[in-house]
Amino acid sequence: MHVNRLCLMLFWILCSAGICQATPEGKTQATSPQPEGGDVGRILDVHVGGAGRFLILRLVDRLAIFDTLTSQTIAHVVLPSDDAVIAAGNHRLVVIDPNKKRIEHWSLPAAQKLSESPLNLDMNVGYAAIGAASDGPLLLVPQECRWPLEEVRLLNLNTLAPVVDEIDLIGRAIVAGDIKSSGFATASDDGTTFYVAPAGLLLRVDAKGVVGQFCSEHEKTNWMQPDRQGRYLFGWAVPLDQEDTKARKESITQSRASSADGQITIHDRGGSYYLSMRPAQNGSGLEAYYMSDGDSEPLGKVPGILLETGTDRLPVGQRVHLNSRDGLIITVDDRIGRLRVHHIGPGNLLPPLDSRGLALRSPLRLTAHANRTFTHRVRLVGMDRETKFEVIGAPHGLTIDEQGILHWLPPELDKDLTIHVDLRVSLGENQTIHPMAIVVRSAGEKSSDANIAQRIKDQAAVARWLIDPPSTAWLAEQDPHKLADAIVKLGVKARPSIIRPAAEGRALVFRQPGAISILSTASGNLIASLPAPHTGTRFATGLECVIVHDPVDQTLTRWRLSDLTISHQVQVPFEGEARLMLLGASSDGPLIVGGIHSNELYRFDSQTLAPLRMPSIRDPNQRPNLRPTPIAVTGISENGMTLSATRGNDLISLVPVGLEYQVYARREIRPSTVRMSSDGSHAYIGESVFDRRWAPQPSPTSSGVSFPAVSGPLICAVKGESYQVGSSFRPQYGYQIDAQIYHHSLPESISTLNDLPISGLQMRPPSPILDHEQIWFVPSVNRLVRFDAKKLQFEFYQWDVETALERVQTLLPIVVSSPHVWVRPGRQWSYQLKAFPRGRVTYQISAGPLGMQLDDSGKATWNVPADVAEGKHHVIITAMSEYGKEEPMEFDLHVMPSPELKLDNINFH
Numbered sequence: 058m059h060v061n062r063l064c065l066m067l068f069w070i071l072c073s074a075g076i077c078q079a080t081p082e083g084k085t086q087a088t089s090p091q092p093e094g095g096d097v098g099r100i101l102d103v104h105v106g107g108a109g110r111f112l113i114l115r116l117v118d119r120l121a122i123f124d125t126l127t128s129q130t131i132a133h134v135v136l137p138s139d140d141a142v143i144a145a146g147n148h149r150l151v152v153i154d155p156n157k158k159r160i161e162h163w164s165l166p167a168a169q170k171l172s173e174s175p176l177n178l179d180m181n182v183g184y185a186a187i188g189a190a191s192d193g194p195l196l197l198v199p200q201e202c203r204w205p206l207e208e209v210r211l212l213n214l215n216t217l218a219p220v221v222d223e224i225d226l227i228g229r230a231i232v233a234g235d236i237k238s239s240g241f242a243t244a245s246d247d248g249t250t251f252y253v254a255p256a257g258l259l260l261r262v263d264a265k266g267v268v269g270q271f272c273s274e275h276e277k278t279n280w281m282q283p284d285r286q287g288r289y290l291f292g293w294a295v296p297l298d299q300e301d302t303k304a305r306k307e308s309i310t311q312s313r314a315s316s317a318d319g320q321i322t323i324h325d326r327g328g329s330y331y332l333s334m335r336p337a338q339n340g341s342g343l344e345a346y347y348m349s350d351g352d353s354e355p356l357g358k359v360p361g362i363l364l365e366t367g368t369d370r371l372p373v374g375q376r377v378h379l380n381s382r383d384g385l386i387i388t389v390d391d392r393i394g395r396l397r398v399h400h401i402g403p404g405n406l407l408p409p410l411d412s413r414g415l416a417l418r419s420p421l422r423l424t425a426h427a428n429r430t431f432t433h434r435v436r437l438v439g440m441d442r443e444t445k446f447e448v449i450g451a452p453h454g455l456t457i458d459e460q461g462i463l464h465w466l467p468p469e470l471d472k473d474l475t476i477h478v479d480l481r482v483s484l485g486e487n488q489t490i491h492p493m494a495i496v497v498r499s500a501g502e503k504s505s506d507a508n509i510a511q512r513i514k515d516q517a518a519v520a521r522w523l524i525d526p527p528s529t530a531w532l533a534e535q536d537p538h539k540l541a542d543a544i545v546k547l548g549v550k551a552r553p554s555i556i557r558p559a560a561e562g563r564a565l566v567f568r569q570p571g572a573i574s575i576l577s578t579a580s581g582n583l584i585a586s587l588p589a590p591h592t593g594t595r596f597a598t599g600l601e602c603v604i605v606h607d608p609v610d611q612t613l614t615r616w617r618l619s620d621l622t623i624s625h626q627v628q629v630p631f632e633g634e635a636r637l638m639l640l641g642a643s644s645d646g647p648l649i650v651g652g653i654h655s656n657e658l659y660r661f662d663s664q665t666l667a668p669l670r671m672p673s674i675r676d677p678n679q680r681p682n683l684r685p686t687p688i689a690v691t692g693i694s695e696n697g698m699t700l701s702a703t704r705g706n707d708l709i710s711l712v713p714v715g716l717e718y719q720v721y722a723r724r725e726i727r728p729s730t731v732r733m734s735s736d737g738s739h740a741y742i743g744e745s746v747f748d749r750r751w752a753p754q755p756s757p758t759s760s761g762v763s764f765p766a767v768s769g770p771l772i773c774a775v776k777g778e779s780y781q782v783g784s785s786f787r788p789q790y791g792y793q794i795d796a797q798i799y800h801h802s803l804p805e806s807i808s809t810l811n812d813l814p815i816s817g818l819q820m821r822p823p824s825p826i827l828d829h830e831q832i833w834f835v836p837s838v839n840r841l842v843r844f845d846a847k848k849l850q851f852e853f854y855q856w857d858v859e860t861a862l863e864r865v866q867t868l869l870p871i872v873v874s875s876p877h878v879w880v881r882p883g884r885q886w887s888y889q890l891k892a893f894p895r896g897r898v899t900y901q902i903s904a905g906p907l908g909m910q911l912d913d914s915g916k917a918t919w920n921v922p923a924d925v926a927e928g929k930h931h932v933i934i935t936a937m938s939e940y941g942k943e944e945p946m947e948f949d950l951h952v953m954p955s956p957e958l959k960l961d962n963i964n965f966h
Contacts, residue, residue, distance in 0.1 A: 092361060093128035094387070094396040097121055103389055106145030106165050108190035108246065109380050112387065112396075113145045120150075122166055125378070125385050128398040132168035137161070144185035146192045146248070149214065155182045155200070160217070176217070178210060184241045187214065188248025194220050194262060196251045198242045209253060211260065211267065221267050263591060263609055330381040330403050334364060345377070345386065347403045357406035361399055362388060382436065422571070423463075427470045427499040435461035437482065449479040449490070450523050450586075470499040477521060477572055477586055490583075491550055494571050494590075520621040522585050531577070532560045532601060532618055538579065545581035545853040549574075552849060558642040558695075559598030560618055562767030562835035565842065565851070566598045573605065575618070579838040581853040585621055593634035593653075599663050599697070600645045600877065608634040613650070613666050627666045630659060637690060641697025643735060643768045646879035646953065649693065649700070658690065664881075667956030674711060676720035688720075692733060695768055696878045698951065699737030710740065713951060715928060723747060734765040734772065735875060736948070741765060741772075766834045769875050770801045771858075773834035773841065775813070796841060798834070798861065800871060802944065808861035810841055810854055836873060862893040870894045870936035870944045876917075880930075881953045883923035890915035890946070896939040903933040903945065919950075927954050 102115035112123040120134040120143065134152065136143075142153040150163040153176060162171040176182070183200030187193065193214030211220040242253045251260040260267055333355060334343040345362040346355035364375050376389040384402025389395075425431035435446065435457070446457045455465040455478065473496065480491040553567035558578075565576050568589060573596055575585040589596075593608040603616045606629065615625045629635075629650065637651035640663055647669055648661040660669040674688065688709055692701040702709035704722065708731055711718040732741045740747050741763040763774045777794040794813045797806040831844040841854040862871055874891035892898055892915070900915045909919040909932070917934060929949040936944045 092397040092399045094398045096393070096395050097123070097130060098394040100389060100391040100394050102143075103376055103378075103391075104143060104145040105189040105378065106147065106150065108147055109378075111145070111166055112378060112389070113143065113150065114389075114396075115143065116394075120152075122150075122168055123396060124166065125380055125387055125398060126383060128396075131166055134163055134168050142182050142185050144187045144195060145189065146187035146214070147190050149187070149192050151185060151187065151195060151214070153182050153185060153197075174217070180210065186242035186244040186251060188244045188246050190246040191244075191248030193248060196242050196244065196253070196260070198253055209258070211251075211262065220262070261593065330379070332359070332377060332379050332386070334377070337363065347381075347406055349403065356403055359386065359399070359401055359406070361401070362386065364388070422494045422496065424496050424498060425465065425467050427467050427497055429467070431463070431465045431467060431495075433463045435463065435480065435482075437461075441484070443484060445483045447481040447483075449481055450521050451478050452476055455495075465495075467497045470497060473498055475588065475590060477588065479523060479583075489548060489550070492569065492572060492586075520585075520587050520616065522621065523583050526620070527577075527584065532563055540581065540853060540855045543855065546850050547576065547581055547583060547853070548848070548850040549583075550849070552846065553844075555596070556831060556844060557596075557598045558767045558833055558835070559603065560600060561643045561695075561837045562833060562840075563838055564598075564618060565833070566596065566603055568594070568596065573603065575603070576851065578833075578835050578840045578842050578853065581851070587616055587621070595635045595638045597638035597640035597648055597650075598642055599640040599648075600643055602645075602663060604638070604640060604648055604663065604666070606635040606638060606650065613648075613661065615663070615666055625666045627661075630668075631657070639690070639693040639700070641693050641695050643695040643875065643877065644697025644879060645877065646697035646951070649690065651690065662953065662956055665956065669954050669956060672713070672717045674718045674720060676722070678720075678722070692731070694733045694737030695735035696737060696875070698878060698949075699733060701731055701733055701740065708740070708742065712737075713929065732763075732765060735768050736770075739765070764796075764832045764834055766836055769836040769873055771834070771836050771873065772799050772801070773797070773832070774799060774806075775830075775832065796832075796834070798856070798858075800862075800865075800873075802869065802871070803865065803867065807865050808856060808858075810856060813841075813843065813854070859893065868938055868940045868942045870898045870938050870942065872936060872944055872946050876932075876948055876950075878948060878951055879953055880919070880921050880950050882921055882925050882955065885918060885920050886950070887916060887918045890917070890934060890936065892936050892944070894936075894938050898939075899937050901935050901937070903935050905932045905934075906930040906950070921952070925952050927952050 097114060098116050098121075100114050100116065104113040104115070105111070106113055110125055112125060114121040114123055114130075115136075119136055121130045122132040122134070123129070124131045134150065136152065137154045137159070138156055140155055142155060144151045144153075145165065148165050149171075150165050150168070152161040152163065153159070154161075158176045158178075159173060160176045161173045163169065164171055178197070180197065181200040182197050184198040186196045186198075195212045195214045195217075197210040197212065199209070212218065213220060242251060244251050249262055251262065252258070253260075331348050333346045333348045335346055336342075337344045341363065343364040345359040345364075347357060347359055348355050362377075364377070376391065378387040378389070379385075380387075381403050384400055384405065386399040386401060388397045388399070423431075423433055437444065444461065446459075446461050448455060448457050448463075452465075455463065455476075457463050457480070476495045476497060478493050478495065480493055482489055482491065549567075549569065551569050553569055553574075556565060556567040558564070559566050559575075563578055565578055567574055567576075571588075571590060573587040573589045573594070574583055575587070576583045587596075587603060587605065589605065591607060591609045594605060596603055596605045598604075601618050602624070603618060605614045605616065606612070607614065611629050611632065613627050613629055614623055616622070617624055631652035634653040635650055636653040637649065637658075639649040640646070645663055648663045648666075650659045650661065651657065652659075658671055660671050661667065662669055686704055688702045688704045688711075690700050690702045690711070693699070694701075698713055700711035700718065702711060706724055707722040708724075710721040712721060713719075733739070734741070738748055746763060763772055765772050774797050775794050776797065777792045779790045779792050782789045782791050793811075796810040796813055798808040798810075799806050831846070833842045834840075835842060836858050839855065839857050841856055843852045843854070844850075845852060858873060862873070865871065870892040871894070872890060872892045874889065876888040877886075880886040890900060898915070899913070900911055902909060902911050902917070905917075906919060908922075909917060911917045911934065915934075915936070917932075929951045931947070931949055933945055933947050936946070
């Protein structure tokens with residue numbers, strides 16, 4: 058009887074369990090795993106170590122090392138005193154006793170004491186920081202953080218020797234000198250960027266020392282660390298952009314939150330994902346949303362996470378740590394000492410076969426050792442058995458198998474070498490390319506004081522073609538191939554910081570982390586890459602070269618575009634980073650360089666990098682007794698003559714007149730949107746067209762935004778039409794824009810490109826906001842190129858200039874070429890006119906320098922005398938059709954100044 062009752066009871070329990078797990082339709086429903094973790098006691102502080110894997114929890118009398126992967130506390134470290142200062146790195150934990158001036162080194166995660174030594178520093182240490190994925194350097198901040206912060210110390214973690222003797226700062230303090238405030242420090246995961254609050258000090262560091270430093274004007278930040286590359290400092294949704302060294306708010310394009318005020322973002326450790334904490338609909342707390350770099354909309358809401366709301370920020374008693382590589386979100390409640398580990402990665406929120414599922418979770422920078430087998434498994438958010446891998450631009454022997462494992466036996470080297478490769482990943486129709494850098498370590502590295510010739514040889518070894526090297530004449534090709542499709546799209550991994558045309562628009566050059574990439578506008582392919590390993594690397598592009606400024610070596614390096622070899626390298630006369638590098642895309646004229654910590658401008662010969670005298674800048678409208686206000690140069694025309702600049706609310710055009718720059722100014726509310734024509738004679742501001750002296754000119758189009766062509770007397774005017782998307786209660790508007798091509802001598806457009814999309818939906822009709830659109834019209838290769846900032850891709854459109862001009866009903870010779878306007882003493886200058894006539898065309902020189910010749914085909918040549926005077930020479934070449942119609946072409950030739958040993962700089966203060 059008892060046996061029967063026991064069986065019936067067991068049967069009833071099983072049935073009940075089955076009923077509880079069944080839906081009304083009789084189907085089982087999967088449930089998300091319950092969060093793990095537990096109570097550890099009151100938490101006073103939280104640090105991150107082990108490349109983001111370990112949380113070092115400071116409790117009342119000890120440290121608890123929490124492993125996020127196993128959701129367990131694996132070790133404890135007893136603190137020497139209540140005033141102890143701690144910092145965590147990749148494999149090292151540092152504990153400092155400021156009272157006894159002692160420093161202890163502990164291993165992570167085993168928590169074994171490695172060493173203990175005196176700290177011979179005359180300072181009261183209040184806070185310390187190490188990169189969570191690095192083992193140094195160590196930054197120490199005094200207990201009372203006062204300006205000018207002479208007591209901040211940056212030490213070698215192993216030797217405790219100062220990395221620099223003194224940290225000189227340029228900027229202003231947030232906290233006045235007589236106010237005492239406790240400071241704290243935080244570091245990027247790779248240990249290259251340190252931030253000290255409340256003074257707003259940002260330091261950038263590499264193996265040789267401090268690369269740059271400045272003071273931010275943003276004083277509110279929390280204690281969370283920035284991401285591994287140190288590009289953003291995530292506090293209360295305020296990323297700190299290193300590119301222009303300003304604190305800027307993150308834009309969240311939501312209808313209920315037009316700005317980032319009151320939002321909180323916590324960035325991933327070494328990935329492109331982060332969390333955005335946003336108010337719940339019912340106002341009960343903050344919900345977590347997965348975000349991806351480059352996407353304005355979230356991937357989805359993370360279930361199971363709800364934090365308490367604060368008045369204007371996240372309460373100090375709650376923290377969030379994200380490790381999307383392993384699909385972990387850890388919430389920490391400091392007040393009750395509770396940790397909760399949620400196993401939810403971004404791949405759980407993406408639909409099947411979403412292209413964002415191909416996001417690389419492996420580090421983009423790997424380390425190998427010479428003559429030792431190297432393997433590394435590539436990990437993706439959404440990879441499956443159908444995922445295919447391919448390595449592009451790999452050295453001999455570097456392969457990847459079907460499981461995504463890299464294999465390589467690096468050769469024996471006498472110094473360290475960085476290899477740049479691209480990893481192509483495909484899943485169905487989705488495809489993406491991840492740039493990766495592999496650092497090959499060798500014990501035979503030479504000293505850092507190697508001569509420049511050796512550095513040139515070393516750097517040339519890491520420049521690479523991404524596809525088979527084209528012929529050395531690829532920049533001069535006049536017959537580009539037609540695109541295979543009507544629109545060719547090329548995606549990139551990260552948002553480029555700078556995009557500049559080169560070689561009359563035949564190439565677009567852009568900067569991404571670790572490399573300066575070169576793509577061909579004729580083919581739409583990413584063809585080559587130059588090394589740019591340091592934060593703050595800037596470049597300028599010209600007719601046949603790319604010139605790179607290295608902020609660490611403090612050098613200018615000239616790379617030939619034709620074969621990616623270095624022709625010249627020189628030291629720069631300023632310290633720190635370059636804030637400005639300008640060289641016309643259709644020019645081999647002077648290179649303009651400006652230092653980041655000054656308003657001084659320097660000029661160099663773009664062919665030899667020899668220093669040139671900087672012309673004086675004269676404003677004829679400036680009153681004699683008035684001190685000139687600073688002029689900030691922002692751009693340059695394609696021929697390298699005219700500079701655009703801003704001064705307050707003035708737009709400035711700097712036009713060469715004799716041996717000086719003449720200032721022409723016009724009052725403008727938004728001076729940052731100015732674009733110049735290829736010859737520097739016209740500026741396009743919104744819907745208005747002005748010549749370089751700011752006299753109003755008739756525009757070929759009545760509305761829209763004009764984008765001047767890259768090289769040639771043609772312009773591209775963009776006109777947009779709106780259409781409503783969504784409900785009438787909260788409408789949004791999409792736009793389709795038409796690009797019309799004009800010749801400066803013809804009243805009507807000669808061609809139209811229809812239905813070009815723009816980056817995304819906008820809130821306010823009727824006109825699209827095109828200030829941030831980047832469009833290049835390149836007649837030299839019959840292309841219109843656009844960069845889509847939302848999708849992170851270049852788009853190439855076909856347009857045939859010859860076919861369009863053949864349809865124009867005119868008897869005028871239509872000149873479509875443009876000359877190179879910089880000439881060099883003792884060399885030959887030549888220019889081939891190109892026109893589309895209805896019949897035979899003859900040419901004649903109506904005005905020009907003595908000795909200039911012109912043949913029947915329209916090719917002009919001038920053997921420039923070696924003693925020619927510096928200045929400009931006006932040229933008029935007239936094209937005449939057999940019907941008697943004439944079309945004059947006027948331009949100025951500027952003689953390049955002779956290189957001088959002395960640099961004369963202009964300072965606007």
